Amino acid sequence: LARMADTLRLAVIPGDGIGQEVTVEALKVLAAVLDGSGHRVETTEYDLGARLYHRTGETLPDSVLEEVRGHDAILLGAIGDPSVPSGVLERGLLLKLRFALDHYVNLRPSKLFPGVPTPLADPGEIDFVVVREGTEGPYVGNGGAVRVGTPHEIATEVSVNTAFGVERVVRDGFARAAARPRKKLTLVHKHNVLVHAGHLWRRTVEAVAAEFPDVAVDYLHVDAATIFLVTDPSRFDVIVTDNLFGDILTDLAAAVTGGIGLAASGNVNPDRTTPSMFEPVHGTAPDIAGQQIADPTAAVLSVALLLDHLGLGDAAARVDAAVTADLARRAAGEVGARPTAAVGDALAAAVVA
């Protein structure tokens, strides 16, 4: 998987709710941007999510996981439905994919595109990336409960952090910071309370920093980081943080950069021993699903991350440029509310080389 062959074998998991609709548009744009490039896309679609669960009780059959593993990359729409008990699809499908495929870098860029409305009065320039750890922390599923449903119930959740796991994601964060013009890395944690995990993160950042003398290093407690995300988001360049803090910070970051409808993500295995998975940050939005009113932009931007990961930087840049132009047209009032497919059509037309 070091570099993409002529044929990109893509596993597609549209999932639930608006995941279905936005994935169609993302694939449309992917096909368009690769048209004439000599690269072709071969997709295998996997019908995972609420429907499969209701039909069979399964979330991610082992055989499907093994098939998915044989692909070059995965495109995912969104997972989750109110008809399924909370946690079943999240833990049994989405997180299972991230963990089984060792997606230890959950990459979430936050950029305020020109003209995009933001809830902030004075946003300044916002362009940072969160490198969220993806395979450890409070997400490991190492919790339990006893005496459930009694007045003596005890429920625990264990955050597991290893030197191995922290170091590899911290090193990835530094490498990304070193490759960016501002070369700044901010560690976000809560080491004054979560002293064991926090100090492991802190010591690791200090140690890896020695390998990246050009990168300026900064630290914020997670509570303070949320303040700066609304008062001075320009201060951030690369944020490296754990799985749960990263979940929280990236939704907030999406909100200040125009909303979850524009936020893309990559669940990346930088070692390329498994396919990486690209998905919008947004959820399944069951309230608007099936109505062709969801904005597919986040899914399309996830395709840009996918192309970048596969070494097709030019194609990724064309997708980014098409989105930037489309958002500018919205800001200028040149286009109004469009069906999901119309946004996809416009972007697909715009990315052609």
Added chain:
Amino acid sequence: LARMADTLRLAVIPGDGIGQEVTVEALKVLAAVLDGSGHRVETTEYDLGARLYHRTGETLPDSVLEEVRGHDAILLGAIGDPSVPSGVLERGLLLKLRFALDHYVNLRPSKLFPGVPTPLADPGEIDFVVVREGTEGPYVGNGGAVRVGTPHEIATEVSVNTAFGVERVVRDGFARAAARPRKKLTLVHKHNVLVHAGHLWRRTVEAVAAEFPDVAVDYLHVDAATIFLVTDPSRFDVIVTDNLFGDILTDLAAAVTGGIGLAASGNVNPDRTTPSMFEPVHGTAPDIAGQQIADPTAAVLSVALLLDHLGLGDAAARVDAAVTADLARRAAGEVGARPTAAVGDALAAAVVA
């Protein structure tokens, strides 16, 4: 401690950094508002924090904790200093007080006072209160590390949640919601990932809701809650949440309501078997300490919470009104930057009955 006697025995812990300066002003306002009320304040000051730690290596001697326990309430400035290893004062003093005195309700109102600048372009009316659990969750200090400093280090943090602990804080949240005009309670957690702890919280809210049929109940994942705090903060009335999520949400809430300089908090034991503790949400701000430029408003508003807790609602309302008026004068440009003591003087003059 059910109701305040004529003499309020107040333990005062100014702490570190600007904690020292803001506490002086808070006490000034407290004395002024009770002047002529028949209530008098008897303060015992405890010099805890970085200085004690450097002198003796102690953070909270048992004998001091026992003395503090004998008071009606505690006023705290702020704790923490860069000269002390991270976590030592936080865990050994601040959290030790909260845990030892069973402050299970960490009460944090968020209100956008008229005229106060906010980073939000269109804030709307903001007036909610976060009921943050104070004695459980990831804050219990139930973590550890093995093979520290080696490539095989493992560090864990355990979030402990009990039916007993969750139920009492949830019930407090419902009681507060029932007493407010909008009567709405939002549970914030992450039960799709932290399934054991999250489902305990969720089931508890469902069960207690039956006792409060007038209160509308809502649920948000913590990541989504951060989005609404910047896109639609008016939707919140009472938020009930765990210790760590509450820490994060209340700093963000402070940011959108004019900053951490205005955010007050109470560490409350509603059972009144121990003294409750009132403190500004802000930290010690070592960079501006000792310069008389810190805003004492958050400490003064913490005094209002203290008075309310002691059943002196009228006095509390006078403090609130004085702060509201002072903030309006700032907004109108009638007062500029003033030394910390001048703000305290102005508020003290304004609260006199």
